Amino acid sequence: MFATQNFVAADLGASSGRAVVARFDGERIRLDEVHRFANGPIALPSAAGTSLYWDALRLFGEVKQGLANAVKCCDAGLVSLGIDTWGVDFGLLDRRGELLGNPYHYRDSRTDRMIDEACRRVPREEIFEATGIQFMQLNSLFQLLAMVDQGSPVLPLAEKLLMMPDLLNYWLTGRVASEYTIASTSQCMNMRTGAWATRLLERLGIPTRLLPSVIPPGTLLGSLLPAVADETGARSVTVVAPGTHDTASAVAAVPAEPRTASGPAGEGSDYAYLSSGTWSLMGVEITQPVIDARTLAFNFTNEGGVCGTIRLLKNITGLWLIQECRRTWNQEGANLSWDDITALAAAAPAFTAVLDVDARDFLPPGDMPARIQAYCRRTGQAAPEDKGTIARVVLESLALKYRLVLDMLDDLVGRRVGVLHIVGGGTQNRLLSQFAADAIDRPVVGGPVEATAAGNVLMQMLAVGAIGSLEEGRQVIRQSFATETFEPRPSARWDEAFARLRGLTPQASTPSGAKRGHALAPWEAKPLHTV
Secondary structure, three states, rough: OOOOEEEEEEEEOOOOEEEEEEEEEOEEEEEEEEEEEEOEEEEEEOOEEEEEEOOOOHHHHHHHHHHHHHHHOOOOOOEEEEEEEOOOOOOEOOOOEEEOOOOOOOHHHHHHHHHHHHHHHHHHHHHHHHHHHHHOOOOOHHHHHHHHHOOOOOOOOOEEEEEHHHHHHHHHHHOOOHHHHHHHHHHHOOOOOOOOOEHHHOOOOOOOOOOOOOEEOOEEEEEHHHHHHHHOOOOEEEEOOOOOEEEHHHHHOOOOOOEEEEEOOOEEEEEEEEOOOEEEEEEEEHHHHOEEEEEEEEEEEEEEOOOOEEEEEEEEOOHHHHHHHHHHHOOOOOOOOHHHHHHHHHHHHOOOOOOOOOOOOOOOOOOOOOOHHHHHHOOOOOOOOOOOHHHHHHHHHHHHHOOOHHHHHHHHHHOOOEEEEEHHHHHOOOHHHHHHHHHOOOEEEEEEHHHHHEEEHHHHHHHHHHOOHHHHHHHHHHOOOOOEEEEEOOOOOHHHHHHHHHHHHHHOOOOOOOOOOOOOHHHHHOOOOOO
């Protein structure tokens, strides 16, 4: 008989967080949420007028509360705790190990124009060759460059940089280290070697003394500090670094069968994944990074995965637009639930407008319905006026962006990916899942909703020897959670709308050197310069 083992996943997203207890009976896991809390940017007066920060101390308190609640509900005790969070953001420690100020929020405006400034100092091709990471102004690299460029008084005092889950783990255990999957989101790491891209950072004037040692996902970090153990009652819990980037944990729990297919780019999985939440992250699992002119032209990223994998993916603005619309409408007194908004969208007319959901218009928080309307007018489209039509425009545009990115993935891996697995909270929006299947003209498998927490726990189980491999863990996931398949309903209207999106999206053009309608094949890719 297998004795049930209990694990705790602290899963912190950009809009909310929770603590989940996972009970593993040897074949299946059952997840029980024991704590939930809100998260989001805190606006404070600053030299720039207003700056956005994370309330890191409150988040640490919420992690401890979640752990204390888990202790109370588990008579058999807890084996371990693992934390995962969003990527790119970090805290800085001084020489005494104390936090220097509040960590900035990735939507803070101080990184405006920092990509251009970085590429003025080091050519874009050389930055990509050194890191293999897509260019987004929110990346840690550009946050650090902003601190250098703007003369931050904190930077000269800083001794160590810790990404958000690393900072929380440091406060739990006293260990200073950066877990590989979260470090890879920074655009400060050489994804070919798994080491920090120190030469690039030096050329940009970023101090490399800040960089901690890198540890692999599944590392046992150690016991809780005595004060934390006493406060929470978790005196026998081991802290594990799972895939501490939430997307790495979510991808670990994709319940795909272990089928592979071959193409000019080599062998890989015969499915793509989409982690759907505030952000949508679409990609494939591979064993070596793809760093060439095609991935640069398409602005794809090579982030670290669990168990020796690379996540070749693209960040897509996800349900952020709907989240901000709902926040605005409810501030105005509408009191709409997520189901209410989906029902309004389902009843609204189709294809009234198309958005590039990744346009800079939609990056900051604010009155999103007004921004959507202004974007439509600016791009020569009729602006949606009512709530249902606005919501439908967003959902259809997301599905169309999925098609655009999946077409790029097909080019990069040299074959047509067979099925799309959507995991995470966004799978609860069945209308979006069906739109996605219709837009990409391929089956979509939705679930599990709790993929991030499940993948976090999977890596804890692997770390303590409760399972023997990633594939064994995915078999546990398949046995534990139901999924739903959405079959495509092809329509010429999706093709017409897709053509409109391509006209709005800069990256829809082919890479330099490619023939019209023909993306560069692997053997056509131009070599990049070395940093």
